[in-house]
Structure formats: C-alpha cells, structure tokens
Amino acid sequence: MLELLRRFRRPILVFALILAALLLYSANLRRGGGSTFFERSVLGLTSPLHKLIDVACKGAADTWNHYLWLIETEEENERLLKQNRWLQNELAEVDETRLENERLRKLLDFKEEVQLPTLPAQVISEDASSWFRTVIIDKGSEDGLEEGMPVVVAEGVVGRTVRVAPHQSTVLLVTDASSAVASLVQSSRTRGVCRGQGAELTLDFALRLAEIKVGDRIVTSGTGGVFPKGLVIGSVRQVVKKEYGLFQSVSVEPSVDFSRLEEVLVLLREGP
Amino acid sequence: MRWFFYFLVGLICLMVQTAIFPRFFPVHLKPDLLLILVVYLGVNEQYGRGGIAAYFLGILLDVYAGTFMGMYGMAFLVIFFVVRGTVSFFNSENPFLLLFMVFCGTLLETAMLILLGGLAKAGDVWLVIARWILPQVLLNVLVAYIIMFMLTRLQRRLPRLVIPGLSRLNENYES
Numbered sequence: 542m543l544e545l546l547r548r549f550r551r552p553i554l555v556f557a558l559i560l561a562a563l564l565l566y567s568a569n570l571r572r573g574g575g576s577t578f579f580e581r582s583v584l585g586l587t588s589p590l591h592k593l594i595d596v597a598c599k600g601a602a603d604t605w606n607h608y609l610w611l612i613e614t615e616e617e618n619e620r621l622l623k624q625n626r627w628l629q630n631e632l633a634e635v636d637e638t639r640l641e642n643e644r645l646r647k648l649l650d651f652k653e654e655v656q657l658p659t660l661p662a663q664v665i666s667e668d669a670s671s672w673f674r675t676v677i678i679d680k681g682s683e684d685g686l687e688e689g690m691p692v693v694v695a696e697g698v699v700g701r702t703v704r705v706a707p708h709q710s711t712v713l714l715v716t717d718a719s720s721a722v723a724s725l726v727q728s729s730r731t732r733g734v735c736r737g738q739g740a741e742l743t744l745d746f747a748l749r750l751a752e753i754k755v756g757d758r759i760v761t762s763g764t765g766g767v768f769p770k771g772l773v774i775g776s777v778r779q780v781v782k783k784e785y786g787l788f789q790s791v792s793v794e795p796s797v798d799f800s801r802l803e804e805v806l807v808l809l810r811e812g813p
Numbered sequence: 814m815r816w817f818f819y820f821l822v823g824l825i826c827l828m829v830q831t832a833i834f835p836r837f838f839p840v841h842l843k844p845d846l847l848l849i850l851v852v853y854l855g856v857n858e859q860y861g862r863g864g865i866a867a868y869f870l871g872i873l874l875d876v877y878a879g880t881f882m883g884m885y886g887m888a889f890l891v892i893f894f895v896v897r898g899t900v901s902f903f904n905s906e907n908p909f910l911l912l913f914m915v916f917c918g919t920l921l922e923t924a925m926l927i928l929l930g931g932l933a934k935a936g937d938v939w940l941v942i943a944r945w946i947l948p949q950v951l952l953n954v955l956v957a958y959i960i961m962f963m964l965t966r967l968q969r970r971l972p973r974l975v976i977p978g979l980s981r982l983n984e985n986y987e988s
Contacts, residue, residue: 570881670878670885739940
C-alpha cells in the first residue's frame with residue numbers, strides 16, 4: 542500500500558489539490574454573497590497601498606503635465622517660461638476644479654432628486670482581469686456600506702456593492718456578465734432584465750409583441766430588490782424582432798461612461 | 814525566502830493590474846501579470862509547493878477580479894499543473910518556451926473561466942472572452958517577452974542577483 546502511494550505520489554498530490562480547490566470553489570458558490578474573512582483581510586491589507594498608488598499616479602500625471610516638459614528650456618526664455626508654466630498650472634488647476642465642480646454639482650443635484658440617503662465615494666481601482674467588470678471604491682463598512690447597495694452617478698446606474706471591507710468595497714458594474722437588473726422600457730413600460738455583456742447591455746425577456754424603438758430609455762423597475770425604481774440604465778441601441786419566438790433581442794447602450802468613473806454615490810438603506 | 818519573494822511579486826503584480834494598468838490600457842484590456850508568474854512557477858518549481866503557491870496567487874487575484882471566490886485559484890492551479898507536467902516534453906533551451914507556455918496558459922485560463930463561470934452562473938462571460946481573447950493572448954505574450962528581456966538584462970548588470978530559473982533562460986532573451 543505504502544509502495545503504491547509512493548509510486549503514485551505525484552498524481553495523488555495533483556488530484557488532491559485540484560479536488561480541494563474545486564470543493565472550496567463549490568463551497569463558496571453555495572455560500573452565496575458576502576465577503577469572507579480572507580477577502581476582507583486582503584482588501585484591508587491592500588487598501589492603503591491602493592490609496593497611495595492613486596495619490597502617487599495623480600501626482601505623477603500632474604508633474605508630467607505641468608513641469609517636466611519645461612525642464613530643458615533655454616535660459617533666455619526662463620522668465621517667460623516660468624510665467625507661462627505658472628499660468629498653465631493655474632489654468633490646469635482651474636480647469637480640473639471646474640470639471641470636478643461640474644461633476645460634483647451634477648451629483649449634488651442628483652442626490653437631491655434621490656429620496657434615499659447617499660454616500661459619495663471615489664473609484665480607486667479597477668478589476669484585475671480583462672473579463673470581469675468591477676471597481677473598488679474608497680468607502681467600506683466603517684462608513685455604513687453593506688453588500689447589495691446600489692451605486693449610481695448622475696447619468697444613471699453604475700452597479701451594486703458585492704464585497705465590503707472596513708475601508709473599501711468592490712462594486713459589480715451593470716456591464717459585468719454576471720449582473721442582471723430588473724428593468725423596464727420607460728415609454729412602453731415593457732418589462733425585462735438588463736444583463737451585462739462587457740461593454741454594453743442586453744434587455745432579455747422583452748416580449749416580441751411589445752413596442753420598443755431605438756433610443757427608448759431603459760430604467761430600473763424596482764422589482765429586483767436592489768435598485769429603487771426609475772434610475773436610468775441606458776437607451777436602446779438596436780432591436781431585432783424575428784418572425785417567431787416569444788422574445789425580441791434588444792441591445793442597450795449604458796448611459797454611464799464606465800471608462801471615466803471617478804466619483805460615485807452609494808444609495809444607503811434607510812434606517813428602521 | 815523564495816516563497817515570500819513570490820508572494821511579494823504577486824502582490825506587486827496585483828497592485829499594478831488594478832491601480833496602474835487601467836490608467837494606460839484601453840477599455841478593460843490589460844496584461845495578466847499573475848498568469849505570467851504562474852507559468853514561470855510552472856517552468857521552475859516543484860509540484861507540491863508550486864501548486865500551493867499558484868492556488869494562493871489565484872485566490873489573491875479572485876479578491877480583485879470578478880465576484881466568484883476560488884475561480885482564479887482553481888484556474889491557476891490547473892495551469893500550473895499543465896505547465897509543470899508538459900514542460901519536460903519541450904526543449905528547455907528554446908527561447909520561445911516561456912512565451913509558448915504563456916500563450917497556452919492564456920487559452921487554458923479562458924477555457925477554465927468559461928467552464929467555472931458556467932458552474933457559477935456567471936452569465937455570458939464567454940461572449941466577453943470571445944470578443945477579447947486574441948488581443949489578450951498577444952498582449953500577455955508581448956508583456957512576458959518584455960519582462961524576461963528586462964530581467965535577464967538586470968541579472969547581467971547585477972551578477973549577485975539570482976532569479977530562480979533565469980540562469981537557464983537568460984541567453985535566450987538577449988538580443
């Protein structure tokens with residue numbers, strides 16, 4: 542027996558490790574949502590690093606934009622260039638502040654529109670892989686966040702929180718393939734489910750006989766239990782109706798530009 | 814010490830992938846540095862400890878990629894064993910061995926993600942993968958080549974620096 546084990550030690554080891562990994566994966570799937578101790582620990586451990594990198598990258602970009610290109614200037618132009626640099630810097634800062642103000646004002650207007658308590662947060666990093674669509678925000682359970690809270694911007698729905706650590710959280714974007722949002726077409730009130738497709742969305746289960754036109758706005762229906770009713774998801778980009786079948790095929794362009802996410806609002810649950 | 818080094822490199826790769834690459838790469842496409850590290854482990858490390866290290870790197874990535882804990886852990890473990898099991902069939906002096914392994918590793922990773930995603934009801938993740946698989950493979954191979962080229966240069970400039978496995982590969986990545 543011992544001889545047999547020794548002879549097949551390697552295949553047994555490989556099989557045992559793969560089986561253990563599969564069992565752990567399966568156990569995690571069965572457990573459903575919620576963050577494990579390991580996830581919270583890793584998020585907690587890397588949180589300061591993320592914030593540090595975020596600040597450093599912004600600082601480096603700022604330095605590059607405002608100073609580096611002026612380093613090797615001619616001496617006789619030094620005074621003018623200094624003045625130019627100062628003005629450019631001021632202008633860039635004013636521009637940055639103006640843009641930030643515009644974004645924050647839009648968020649503030651939106652915050653007043655939404656009846657729920659909200660918490661502003663900053664996007665500090667993105668998903669590590671090319672296949673999934675999540676972002677990390679700089680607010681966590683210490684700030685009152687829980688799993689399953691809606692995340693929005695003025696333009697519309699961003700996603701929902703799926704992992705919450707004390708100081709940062711993971712947000713599953715609506716464009717992720719595993720995301721599904723109960724939705725309706727605003728004009729015709731046709732119901733469906735918006736599923737992520739990476740860059741765009743599809744409206745599934747929209748009845749073939751329902752009237753849906755290109756450009757129609759898609760909003761949350763409020764029946765999924767996560768998003769409140771009436772938040773904008775996107776607009777219809779393409780409608781394909783076949784001669785047969787129960788449903789039509791609808792492509793939806795998200796209203797949010799996910800490549801430019803910076804500030805977001807988390808819709809908190811109302812207290813008891 | 815070597816395992817701490819792998820953990821540290823894995824953590825740095827993860828930080829670069831989540832916080833730095835998104836600022837430079839278009840849309841969501843980014844090189845998979847941890848996959849390259851796992852392939853490197855497969856070429857250089859033994860079954861037991863190497864497998865555990867690959868799984869650990871995978872679940873580390875799981876915290877920051879997608880929402881299914883253990884998906885990348887499982888995928889990386891399988892990639893490690895496949896690389897470990899097949900590497901002896903190839904000529905280790907071939908300059909394209911590691912790049913070929915990264916190429917195959919990327920394809921295997923996506924196959925594993927589609928399979929495991931199916932178990933987890935991850936929606937149409939295969940559609941996202943199908944759309945981006947070719948650029949992702951090319952990007953991973955290109956970045957693997959750049960990393961190997963830079964590491965071999967670094968090792969030549971710092972003779973005391975010993976990077977496991979590189980003594981065998983160093984001549985192959987020099988121009």
